[in-house]
Amino acid sequence: MRKNKLSLKLALWLVMFAVLASCTPQKKMIYLQDKAEDQATTYDTMPSPYLLKKGDMVYLDIQTFNLESKEFLQKDQSNNMRGGNTQNSIGDPSLYVNSYAINDTGYVKMPVLGAIKLSGLTVAEANQVIQDHVDLYLNNATVQLRLINFKVSLLGEVNQPGTYYVYQPSVNILELISNAGDMTPYGNRQEVMIVRTINGKEKSIFLDLTNRNVLNSPFFYLQPGDVVYVQPNRLAKTTGFATIPWGTIFSAVSSTILIINFLQ
Numbered sequence: 001m002r003k004n005k006l007s008l009k010l011a012l013w014l015v016m017f018a019v020l021a022s023c024t025p026q027k028k029m030i031y032l033q034d035k036a037e038d039q040a041t042t043y044d045t046m047p048s049p050y051l052l053k054k055g056d057m058v059y060l061d062i063q064t065f066n067l068e069s070k071e072f073l074q075k076d077q078s079n080n081m082r083g084g085n086t087q088n089s090i091g092d093p094s095l096y097v098n099s100y101a102i103n104d105t106g107y108v109k110m111p112v113l114g115a116i117k118l119s120g121l122t123v124a125e126a127n128q129v130i131q132d133h134v135d136l137y138l139n140n141a142t143v144q145l146r147l148i149n150f151k152v153s154l155l156g157e158v159n160q161p162g163t164y165y166v167y168q169p170s171v172n173i174l175e176l177i178s179n180a181g182d183m184t185p186y187g188n189r190q191e192v193m194i195v196r197t198i199n200g201k202e203k204s205i206f207l208d209l210t211n212r213n214v215l216n217s218p219f220f221y222l223q224p225g226d227v228v229y230v231q232p233n234r235l236a237k238t239t240g241f242a243t244i245p246w247g248t249i250f251s252a253v254s255s256t257i258l259i260i261n262f263l264q
Helices: 002-022 067-071 123-134 173-179 212-216 234-239 246-263
Strands: 057-063 089-091 099-101 107-110 114-117 142-147 151-156 162-167 187-198 201-207 227-232
Touching (some): 123 142, 151 173
Parallel strands (some): 089 162
Antiparallel strands (some): 057 099, 187 201
């Protein structure tokens, strides 16, 4: 009987050790920590300006008091609704009803205004270029131009991976992960990969989302076409500790020991 009691106690200690070993340290689960070894304290969280390129789709809206004059510059909204699944979207897709594609030469072709080059410009610069052209035809008109093909892909250890369409001027990586229901318990918050196409070449970088200095990274704000990959924590994913019902096992072992002690 004594031997059985010792065996059960040993088993209990092994279960407790496994539970402790399987738990991800809390420090690795908290976002944006102030780490003592980091010196930077100024956080530049403004997104880097995105330059339009061929294949981009831009939305155009012209506001003027003379509605009849504006119609000949405006694209037919009824024939220009963009299809597709908007379930994974950030912002308001209803605003993006008029779109123009930037062709291979970097131009958009618009009614009356003709071909206008937009590639290589920021959205604000392209807006001003369109405004200058519209001013030749309309008085006191206001032009609003926005990028509508802003989509990013989110893969790996998140609760809702997939392609996300962004219907707002900018989005950062934390907003994207939040929209995907956060990471799974297996997600490695210290090595999140971002793949971005820069000058025709793909570049990858790893971000530590537990470090507040990630706010200084030029990759903190995402750009159209970015791919975000949340890597798994190799030890937790391999062992599968997070899916084992340790609470039930611990309770069963404890109850067994108590029964044996009572019978003795």
